[in-house]
Amino acid sequence: MSAAGAGPRHAPGRQSLLDRARAAAAAVVDPELPVLTLLDLGVLRDVEVADDGAVVVAITPTYSGCPAMGAMRDDLLRELRAAGLPDARVRVALEPAWTTDWITPAGRAALAEAGISPPGAAPRRSGPVPLRLGPPRRAVRCPRCGSGDTEVTSEFGSTACKALYRCRACREPFDHVKEI
Amino acid sequence: MPDERARTTRTTRTREPDEHDNAYAGLLTDDPRWAFGTGFEDPLAGVDTTVPDGVDPADLATYCLMLGDDALVLSQRLAEWTSNAPDLEEDIAFANIALDLLGQARLLLARAAAADPTQVPALPAGSPVPDEDRLAFFRDGTALRNVRLAELPNGDFAQTVARVLLFATWRLALFEELARSRDAVLAAVAAKGVKELTYHRDFAGRWFLVLARGTEESRRRLVAGLEALWPYRAELFATHDVERAVAGAGVGVDPADVADTVDAVLDRVLETSGVERPDVPPRAGVLGRAGRDGRHTEALSLLLAEMQSVARAHPLGQW
Numbered sequence: 001m002s003a004a005g006a007g008p009r010h011a012p013g014r015q016s017l018l019d020r021a022r023a024a025a026a027a028v029v030d031p032e033l034p035v036l037t038l039l040d041l042g043v044l045r046d047v048e049v050a051d052d053g054a055v056v057v058a059i060t061p062t063y064s065g066c067p068a069m070g071a072m073r074d075d076l077l078r079e080l081r082a083a084g085l086p087d088a089r090v091r092v093a094l095e096p097a098w099t100t101d102w103i104t105p106a107g108r109a110a111l112a113e114a115g116i117s118p119p120g121a122a123p124r125r126s127g128p129v130p131l132r133l134g135p136p137r138r139a140v141r142c143p144r145c146g147s148g149d150t151e152v153t154s155e156f157g158s159t160a161c162k163a164l165y166r167c168r169a170c171r172e173p174f175d176h177v178k179e180i
Numbered sequence: 181m182p183d184e185r186a187r188t189t190r191t192t193r194t195r196e197p198d199e200h201d202n203a204y205a206g207l208l209t210d211d212p213r214w215a216f217g218t219g220f221e222d223p224l225a226g227v228d229t230t231v232p233d234g235v236d237p238a239d240l241a242t243y244c245l246m247l248g249d250d251a252l253v254l255s256q257r258l259a260e261w262t263s264n265a266p267d268l269e270e271d272i273a274f275a276n277i278a279l280d281l282l283g284q285a286r287l288l289l290a291r292a293a294a295a296d297p298t299q300v301p302a303l304p305a306g307s308p309v310p311d312e313d314r315l316a317f318f319r320d321g322t323a324l325r326n327v328r329l330a331e332l333p334n335g336d337f338a339q340t341v342a343r344v345l346l347f348a349t350w351r352l353a354l355f356e357e358l359a360r361s362r363d364a365v366l367a368a369v370a371a372k373g374v375k376e377l378t379y380h381r382d383f384a385g386r387w388f389l390v391l392a393r394g395t396e397e398s399r400r401r402l403v404a405g406l407e408a409l410w411p412y413r414a415e416l417f418a419t420h421d422v423e424r425a426v427a428g429a430g431v432g433v434d435p436a437d438v439a440d441t442v443d444a445v446l447d448r449v450l451e452t453s454g455v456e457r458p459d460v461p462p463r464a465g466v467l468g469r470a471g472r473d474g475r476h477t478e479a480l481s482l483l484l485a486e487m488q489s490v491a492r493a494h495p496l497g498q499w
């Protein structure tokens with residue numbers, strides 16, 4: 001904890017504090033998809049300096065039951081401490097609800113690189129949610145061979161945010177981040 | 181409520197920058213990755229839980245318990261399918277649906293506790309159990325407000341598909357309305373829940389179709405499962421006094437108002453599947469009281485015995 005002495009009393013200025021906090025928070029990766037930072041996943045919603053001088057980071061759950069919120073909070077606090085910012089809090093931002101549209105282009109590239117098919121555009125609705133009794137209509141390309149000849153095996157996968165697919169060309173199964 | 185400063189101090193003491201060099205270092209801390217539930221963080225940390233003007237906090241809390249208990253109890257039932265479903269994909273699907281519902285339950289029970297702390301069961305001084313866990317694990321069945329449809333035993337796979345279809349269609353319709361609640365927490369939980377419930381409903385709808393059009397046996401089981409659940413369907417739309425009050429105050433939804441929407445969706449599934457709407461009468465409650473009043477079937481006490489026993493044996497337990 002070499003930088004542990006850098007508390008608010010010695011803070012060199014609010015903007016510099018904020019810059020360091022943003023840089024530290026932006027480096028934290030998702031516990032379940034470690035190829036992505038929380039920033040690229042769109043889970044990191046805000047970094048600010050509160051009136052009491054503490055860094056306050058806002059995160060939002062991907063799904064209501066996201067079991068990784070505690071791990072994200074601990075990772076953020078650890079990273080901020082390591083950056084000399086021990087006076088930090090993490091708050092939950094429930095609104096607006098997370099959408100896969102917030103995954104950044106860099107995040108989508110990182111997913112594809114890791115063999116996970118990135119999400120398409122999230123559905124936008126006005127009025128009642130239409131019932132879909134057929135298979136999901138998505139143009140999903142195999143992240144391994146690039147073929148568009150793919151089929152869904154299950155809309156629920158290894159984590160809450162993923163569906164299971166398989167490629168008819170190379171026969172490999174793969175994950176697809178489903179649009180919400 | 182957790183004390184973030186105390187936590188930070190504790191973690192600072194036990195975690196050093198070189199912790200990753202020692203595979204066992206994390207075991208000595210309260211790192212939640214080692215066991216879920218280890219870190220008791222507040223699911224509403226930093227969220228404004230002020231009760232809106234003109235709303236009775238006790239009614240708001242009770243309403244949150246109703247919606248939260250629906251999700252909690254069905255989540256526990258669906259979790260029973262883990263390692264038991266017909267194939268791995270469906271096993272994972274039920275577990276995912278259960279997890280979504282558990283997450284909704286956690287937020288709703290936490291919101292109930294914040295609105296009216298007097299409804300949270302008291303535990304011995306020094307107990308680290310957070311409010312939402314006290315509500316989940318330390319209330320008796322008569323204090324649970326879930327509809328009876330959520331607590332019935334699973335039956336077979338077809339009956340579970342039918343239940344998820346009935347439940348998710350109803351809850352999705354409720355949440356679409358609830359997303360406009362004057363209570364910011366309820367509105368946020370509902371807006372998020374709509375996205376999740378859409379996947380639940382459509383998953384169940386597709387399986388309903390597959391089983392109806394499958395073999396004679398799959399169709400027979402589906403129809404039998406639907407008939408077994410149908411008597412508990414009317415309860416979903418019976419307005420409780422508390423629901424009427426919170427709907428009037430602009431923070432809740434009167435379930436009777438979504439009956440037509442739900443019927444239209446179910447009729448489409450039934451028509452597409454060629455399954456008749458069951459002709460069985462509703463199962464009445466006791467003296468007009470049902471799940472929302474804490475009058476449950478025997479199945480709930482057995483479910484709670486399993487779900488609550490560990491927490492109750494260790495009210496001071498630090499997990």
Ligand SMILES: [Zn+2]
Nearest residue numbers: 142145167170
């Ligand atoms: Zn392929």
